[in-house]
Amino acid sequence: MTQPTCTKCKKQPSIYHRPYSGERLCGACLASSIKDRVQRTISRHDMLQHDSRIALGVSGGKDSLALLNILAEIEEKHPGAELIAVSIDEGVRGYRDESLTIASRACKEQGIEHHITSFADLYSLTMDEIATGQRELAACSYCGVLRRRALNQAARSLDADRLATAHNLDDMAQTAILNLLRGDLNRLALMHPGGRDLPGFVRRIKPYCEVPECESAMYAHLHGLEFQSLPCPYASEAMRTDARDFLNRMESKRPGTKNIVYRTALKLAPEARRTGVMGSCETCGEPSPEPKCRACQLLESLAS
Ligand SMILES: [Zn+2]
Numbered sequence: 650m651t652q653p654t655c656t657k658c659k660k661q662p663s664i665y666h667r668p669y670s671g672e673r674l675c676g677a678c679l680a681s682s683i684k685d686r687v688q689r690t691i692s693r694h695d696m697l698q699h700d701s702r703i704a705l706g707v708s709g710g711k712d713s714l715a716l717l718n719i720l721a722e723i724e725e726k727h728p729g730a731e732l733i734a735v736s737i738d739e740g741v742r743g744y745r746d747e748s749l750t751i752a753s754r755a756c757k758e759q760g761i762e763h764h765i766t767s768f769a770d771l772y773s774l775t776m777d778e779i780a781t782g783q784r785e786l787a788a789c790s791y792c793g794v795l796r797r798r799a800l801n802q803a804a805r806s807l808d809a810d811r812l813a814t815a816h817n818l819d820d821m822a823q824t825a826i827l828n829l830l831r832g833d834l835n836r837l838a839l840m841h842p843g844g845r846d847l848p849g850f851v852r853r854i855k856p857y858c859e860v861p862e863c864e865s866a867m868y869a870h871l872h873g874l875e876f877q878s879l880p881c882p883y884a885s886e887a888m889r890t891d892a893r894d895f896l897n898r899m900e901s902k903r904p905g906t907k908n909i910v911y912r913t914a915l916k917l918a919p920e921a922r923r924t925g926v927m928g929s930c931e932t933c934g935e936p937s938p939e940p941k942c943r944a945c946q947l948l949e950s951l952a953s
């Protein structure tokens with residue numbers, strides 16, 4: 650049996666079938682269609698200006714390294730724009746140290762400035778200490794809040810006007826389902842991939858949000874990107890795992906489901922997106938909608 654030919658270039662043998670579009674693609678056409686999609690996402694949501702200074706959160710996983718590769722190429726076409734990589738060292742021995750080495754190497758190879766900032770420096774605490782200490786919530790809950798704040802602080806201190814993260818389509822669809830299950834419309838609104846301008850926050854953008862996880866994996870593989878594939882030892886988001894399994898089942902029966910879930914979620918809360926009163930935290934001075942920011946609340950609960 651011969652390999653079907655790529656439906657795009659009609660020359661090379663296809664290596665990848667996209668059930669939701671019916672396309673069969675060769676490696677080169679798959680990679681270029683992923684890049685085109687990122688570019689279209691950026692334009693559709695007005696994510697960048699020609700002179701944007703972009704801080705990209707790079708964890709060392711496949712998504713952030715693939716996006717680093719793609720944004721580096723886009724940035725080259727815009728001489729006024731700048732790209733800087735930012736990594737957060739949460740202090741998870743045997744996991745984060747390895748991914749940081751991978752991230753540093755990737756940045757060096759591409760000639761991109763790389764900054765690392767750590768929970769230990771910012772909060773005098775590591776995730777290893779948080780995970781083994783007394784706490785009320787799952788370790789991931791602390792990590793998520795503290796990492797978001799660390800990324801914002803790092804991007805701000807680098808004078809970046811955009812903070813890009815490599816959330817993929819699967820992440821977005823899972824978050825949409827989780828927010829629906831929790832009845833949290835405000836969080837649905839925060840999912841908007843173009844971000845918002847809020848005082849004290851570097852605008853967060855998600856240029857990778859329409860790329861399915863399996864295509865991201867193919868992109869990393871096609872480019873020979875070395876990435877960390879181990880899950881974090883503290884990962885324990887049981888509800889997210891349920892949402893992932895559910896979406897994967899639905900997607901295989903009804904291709905395109907993840908995309909529909911993601912797009913519908915964005916339509917659900919357009920109003921909330923425009924609001925957003927922001928003051929500053931009375932403890933740390935970081936921007937916060939409440940008198941005390943979530944990071945300080947969690948840090949105090951750990952100290953008590
Ligand atoms: Zn092709």
Ligand SMILES: [Zn+2]
Pocket residue numbers: 930931932933934935941942943944945946
């Ligand atoms: Zn605070």
